[in-house]
Ligand SMILES: C[C@@]1(CC(=O)O)C2=NC(=C\c3[nH]c(c(CCC(=O)O)c3CC(=O)O)Cc3[nH]c(c(CC(=O)O)c3CCC(=O)O)/C=C3\N/C(=C\2)[C@@H](CCC(=O)O)[C@]3(C)CC(=O)O)/[C@H]1CCC(=O)O
């Protein structure tokens with residue numbers, strides 16, 4: 001397996017099926033701002049609500065091959081193996097396809113994810129044990145808490161500043177390294193510490 005980060009914002013995604021597994025995948029897809037269409041005669045309450053708020057499109061019908069004609073990415077999440085297999089058959093070789101009950105027919109798997117703003121941590125067991133992936137995700141979520149969202153935003157701004165204003169490559173490297181250390185992160189007032197660091201470097205002959 002080859003891990004990647006997909007830019008899926010505004011891309012057309014079709015989820016076939018509207019049960020609890022489809023709902024979980026839809027929630028993850030919306031976090032990535034995908035344009036989601038659900039094809040299913042029945043859907044969960046949460047999916048119904050998302051359709052009512054126009055966060056997703058719901059085609060209230062059973063699957064037919066033309067439903068995925070223009071999809072960049074397809075997820076087959078019905079409870080009927082034969083329908084999921086029909087979705088796999090209908091997919092073109094260049095479409096990204098995930099069959100939730102048949103990893104071998106899928107060309108990608110969905111990992112378990114911790115999101116902290118720009119920081120994304122994904123865990124996969126390549127299908128060996130989604131339960132273990134979820135457990136490890138929960139452990140990681142405790143270590144990398146909500147503070148990381150603000151911290152990574154701070155690092156983004158500092159890095160931009162450093163790349164623009166510090167010409168010396170070794171000072172640049174050293175600054176980028178220092179602001180990403182645990183001791184810097186735990187120092188509390190990041191802006192103040194960063195200003196201090198910069199002035200130390202400026203003082204050097
Ligand atoms: C990570 C997560 C992401 C997500 O779905 O969003 C995800 N499964 C999650 C949970 C979960 N899935 C299952 C259980 C029940 C307990 C168990 O079986 O262990 C639980 C636990 C629970 O629900 O708590 C059952 C299951 N899953 C698959 C099969 C088919 C098979 O193995 O053949 C079956 C048997 C179905 C059956 O016949 O009953 C297959 C896949 N599931 C994957 C992903 C992909 C591999 C990921 C990897 O291992 O790296 C892969 C290959 C394809 C795919 O779906 O992409 C999500 C955690 C969400 C979170 O983080 O909160």
Ligand SMILES: NC(=O)c1ccc[n+]([C@@H]2O[C@H](COP(=O)([O-])OP(=O)(O)OC[C@H]3O[C@@H](n4cnc5c(N)ncnc54)[C@H](O)[C@@H]3O)[C@@H](O)[C@H]2O)c1
Pocket residue numbers: 016017018019020021022039040041042043044061062063077078079080083099100101130
């Ligand atoms: N990959 C995973 O993460 C994972 C986790 C648990 C279970 N599963 C598997 O996922 C499947 C779905 O589980 P669930 O709990 O969401 O099931 P569910 O019974 O809650 O939902 C099934 C959905 O499929 C829809 N459906 C049925 N026939 C259809 C058709 N012809 N066209 C379109 N939609 C159709 C139904 O309307 C329903 O909305 C099961 O086969 C289960 O084995 C996968």
